Amino acid sequence: MQTRTVERVETWESRPFSGGAAALASLSDADFSGAVVADDVWLFFVNGRPVGVAGGTVDDVAASAGTAYEAPDLSLPLLFAMQEADGETRAQYYTNDTPLTETDATLEDAGFTGYVELSEDVLSGDYYVAYYGGRSLPVAFVGNAPEVVTGADAFERAADEVGVYEVVSVDLAFPDLPEVEADEAGAAAGAAVDVASDGDAGADTEALTGTADTTDSDADDAPADADTDDPLDATAALGGNPTADGATDDRATERPSVGASARDAGGPSADTPADAVREPESVGKSTAATGRRPTDSEAPRPSADPPAEAAVEEEPTARAMPEEEEDTVESADAEAAEREATRVPALAPEEDDIEPAAADATDSDADGPTDGEASAGASAASHGESEGRVETLRRELATREKRIERLEARLADAEEAVAARERDLEDVRAERDDLRGTVERLEERIATLEADLEAAKPGPGDLSPAEALAGTNLFVRYESKADPTLDDLGEAEQSEIDANLTLEHHTTFDASGATVDGEPYESFLESTAAYRFVSWVVRGLPREVLESGHSRGLADLYESIPEIDRAELDGTVELEGETGEATRHDFDVVLRDRMGDPLVVAALNTSRDPVTGAEMEALTDAASAVGELADSLGGALYVTASFFEPGALEVAGDATASGGLLRRSEKESYVKVSRKRGYHLCLVEDRNGSFHVTVPEL
Template identity: 40%
Template sequence: MDSEIIDAVTGWDSAPAESGYRGLRSLANDDFTGAVVAGMTWGFMLNGRLLGVFDGQIEDFEDESFESYRAPDPSLPLLYAMQETGGDVRAQYYTEETPLEDADGTLSAGGFTGYVELSENVLSGDYYVVYHGGKSMSAAYVGNSKRLITGDDAFERASDEIGIYKVYDVDIELVEIPEGDDEDETVPSAGAPVTDDAEDESSGDTPASAAAESDTASESPTEPGDTTPSPDTETKSDIETPAPDEPAPSSESPSAADTSTTDTTQAATTDTESHSTASDPKPAKKKGSDDGPKTGSASTSAGAHASSAATTDSSSAKNGVSSGTEASESAAEPSGSGDDVFSAEAQWRNARSIPSLDPGKSKYETAPKRTPPQSKERSRKAKSRAAKSKQSKKRPKKRASSKSAPKSAPKSTPKQSAADAGAVKELKAKVSELESERDQLASERDSLKDERDEYRSRAEELDARVEELEAEVERFQSKLDEVGVHDTDHSMSPDEALRGTNLFVRYARKGEATLEKAHAGQAKREDVVENLRLEHHTTFDTDGLGVEGRPYEEFLEDTPEYGFATWVVTELLYEIGETGNRSSLAGVFDAIPEIDRIELYGTVSVPIGEDETEPRNFDIIFRDQMGDPLFVANMNDSRDPATKPMVAQLAKDSKAIAEANETLGSAFVVTASFFEPEALEVTAEKTGGGLLSRSKRKSYVKLSRKNGYHLCLVEGRSGDFHLNVPDI
């Protein structure tokens, strides 16, 4: 997530929210517009629609508490979602040659989706116009304080500016909020009215009783048991109004019905009507007269069909005609229409982008809520029961017959008895043979057990001997260490060994946990540590090499330089992220995944003239793949505290590096002791720190409006490192 976006969003007003998917759906039902943050995972919402999830997945919100920030203007969540999604630069214009008003007219007429950024060569601020389906909203950040301006005022200011603006084409895809395990499966989804379906199932109503109730309702439509929905009480759908040229669903009833299937059809009719009532979305919010066309046409059409069905049933009953089939077809007719309130749900789920924006509105048109799967399942089961009932009526009953009586068994003959005696004798012989085989196998089993116990005893004796020999080896090795004797052929001084050493950040498996995935919140710390390899490369042969009487590899891994490098690539990223300092220490946090090589006791060249350079020496230099410096550090490995001159010299050298290389994210002073008060004071002076500091970045040396780096002080004792300045 971009640090400037994080700065802006965390400055918005907080909005109360529940945890997990329930909290997200609650915000969606409240038409929430703003941002939601769960740990390191971000999401942007516009009028209850989740525009995207970044630096993580939607599953990161499951059963987790999260922060929600309400946007001061609806243009900002859409703009930030597009910026984080990324898009293609379709065009670039100079305002003096192509005014912003001309481009705006072309983009609006073409139904463009994306945004325009006017910031290059503009001194007063950054200006944005965000589009969706040709509809636009404007926002601007003006002045050094980046004061937010929106609406027509922002567009008029942008039109008066001179500079270069770019047109970004971005495709936004909505994210569906899953249902959590903590939801009650018997409760309808948010926004859907509760119906009597749950009561019907719990009371054990059968298709036959449902059919009987349907018959009663057909004969007396005004009775209390009548379930036909009224146009006055029907729930309105908040989908878009169908096009004028689309045919309206017919309200005519069939002229004839099959009287043989009346009961079955009426049962299906009753279930269909219940399903229609349960599937109605929540009522649409009232809009003002300037909100564009109303969205109640689809629900009005559905109400007309329901009213027509009730009229048809009543008329058929009075005329003595069976109304079961007619009621079924009338009630099912709205769900068969291509533009009704029920098919709108499927259209919304298949859509790849959000509905068009209207500049006159501050919100999107709300989409219909998803039909509860329980209602669909109940409708399917009721229809299945009706079909089975129909099949059972057609199936003829079986009658008992005297022909089916079992015949008496024939009496055995002497020949058959002799055969049975022979079979018994053969079976007894087989049993005797199997018993003999069983006894033989048992004997072999006992013999193997004895052999196993013997080998086990021998193995225990050998294990004890191995432990004894290993202990003896350790005693000899300890004596050799005491007298400083190591298995080395030649030696080298520590300074020479470190100057010729480079460390490389590599992975056992590139497709698994990496620093890039950790930066995006997609990898756990232990997985990154297990997968990461800090390999070393030297300018000399290390076979048989001893440094201070120790093998080279053992010496290297025990140095403060190696320990600090390991801490940076395995611990510092998570310490910054878990303490909520991704934005305030963005220069450090964003540069860690870019580390490719770590140079010990190296130099960085600084230009001092047109063709001249001057070297700056550092104990540790972290570089990217192109060799550009990302971090520089100096070590104080003595027991004396780090002094003011140490910090001042690093600040001077690192500033020269940062002015020549925009890649520098931070400079570190690392001490094995502690920092003198004067050293802390000079750090505050260089970074503009103190009680009156208004900078959102911590311990930050600002070089220009968009360039600078962090000056950090680190204490490292007993192999553990801690960030002292800034305090996180």
């Protein structure tokens, strides 16, 4: 038993079931519609007729006590019994291609037995239409906490939905109830008397109000087989209008549209006779008298075969058929009706017209005039019409087969395209995963760099090396003017001069507490190449010139040293020419006198790369430009921590050639910028913390 079915049944009104064949007989006599559960075995009733059992047998239900659940609508137990009967799915359709209303009309016309389920790709709920002998009973379970909707409202909602629905053919079992034992006969008789009394009272009421079509005497005179072999009475299930002879004329008239009253499965209409939904009174009386339900030999039982589509009146002129022929015809009709009820008809009405056409031809032959010529003409016309319709259907079938082939080809192409897209999707997903990994690594790298940058940000007093040097000036000062100074070069000991000489610094910023890249400013300054160069010029260079005997050859440079008052680091020389145009030239170090005139300029190369010819030419050009305007310039020095390329030496040689290298002169490595002006060009190497003059060679 499906769990969902159990949950839905348990919401119905319930009452205890005492067990036993008599209790089942009482439910049957009371036209009970619902389910009886005993010992996990479920027995479904529709209008008092068992239509299916799940989880066991009817005897299992009779052997135990349990619960009887009365259905709010007879479509529910019929549907659940069909679902438990393991029907066969005969077709599947999409509502946009084949509307549910079209399928419903075809199934009703074919006398179909089974159900239609619309639940796939439908979000609002589950929709069903149960069929018995072509009669439809719609039911819907709408919403998350399903609301049960039946009748026309259920069908209208189903017809408005879009999704895939299945057509399931079902062969109901119609199990028989067990015989009532002798000790249970009294209880069964009492229940039957109550039912019969209720029936008589209902009939009397209908007779008084004028709503009944028959009287009690008519019911007594009715034959035992007047009851339809159908647990779903036509008028009770569909609310159809009865004809004069008590049969519904739904099948003979045009099928009502969606939402018509013919779909209202809520109960019998006002025009429905009371005895149309219960067994004949004679059966009830027989039960009451004997204390047990009539057997198959005593009274007719409802048949599992679907009822005939419409009542056929007997022709007044029809002659009686022999009993054997009549039995044969009835048997053939029953087999044809069963085949028609269990098969799934084609949804195109034309496809179901072949057999009816043949049947029409047969009926035409049987019902036609006895005149041979008229009968032959009618038969030939009917046969010709059938042949034409068959040919038309064949052409339509061929057209549909071609369309199916085209659709199958399109489906194959679509499936191939989907497979290709899926492969592309896998590649994209793999690439996405790789990119995610790359992004994660880059984000980690960015976070690390941001942290390093934050740590490297200068504090309130932290400076960059360039800022620190540009804002620093060094001053040549002495402990005592009475002690030897640079003016005493050649007369006093160099060591005494060095001991008295000091280098003081002045900054454009607050040097107290200042740092350069996190290093205290004082220690940073003394470790720079510029500071060490200035200290060497005022201490070491005079000693080397004197000791090597080049004081006369480098006289302009040597004589400029005592005049040095301050050293400008990362300095600029600004001079105004004869035309009044100011020129600017930048040097790493500018040594000036008290008046600020340039005495010595220098370029420093602190990298491991050698000095190139272009770099040397830049220094000589700038120094020559200064020398043309400043008489005070005595020397230009290029200092490198690496070495000088041949090109640099060649540029230096060319610059000093006019100053006396190629002609007799006392001035060494001298660059002559005018007839009376010039400067000494010296090349210095900074190795292992000490400076050595390489040009000129000392």
